[in-house]
Amino acid sequence: DGGITQSPKYLFRKEGQNVTLSCEQNLNHDAMYWYRQDPGQGLRLIYYSQIVNDFQKGDIAEGYSVSREKKESFPLTVTSAQKNPTAFYLCASSPGGGMFPNQPQHFGDGTRLSIL
């Protein structure tokens, strides 16, 4: 079955540590996204990528980094510069715009990150 796989499901970070969240998709989608979800805040965009080897900052990119070396993979690193990283992180993908932007996004089941 096609879909998006996020791992791990739960992750704990120590002070001063960088951690990397994995996101893999087999939907052959061009566009991939990372969102942060805090209680009562909805989803906020961290980074997005419309094509391999290219990505753009979203609304809350500070303290995060990404790479897009393969179409299937879009890992997110939460760096030690992110002082309040405790949140639910969601990865999504979509076919990509071209003539038809804003197509429906497919989501993984998230990674819950907590501070030790």
Next chain:
Amino acid sequence: SQQGEEDPQALSIQEGENATMNCSYKTSINNLQWYRQNSGRGLVHLILIRSNEREKHSGRLRVTLDTSKKSSSLLITASRAADTASYFCAYGGWDDKIIFGKGTRLHILP
């Protein structure tokens, strides 16, 4: 902030009743989408309505869009226990970014 707003923030209804959620947004849009999120899971796309459409149906879902008021509504008819979830509207312009609202928490009472 361009983030949309859903109304109400939370809604509890009896099973079998209809549930209505509203969404207001601030920018011009290409389309507006509704998503469902069960507790601790990712979002699932429910329905998309384009800016030149006024109403759309999918099973027990009915979505309306009023671009003059920058608002949309989602109606779930004959609610079931399995409809208990959070519902988000999301909208975008002509790039591939979409903006999510803060969501409505729907609780269906047995």
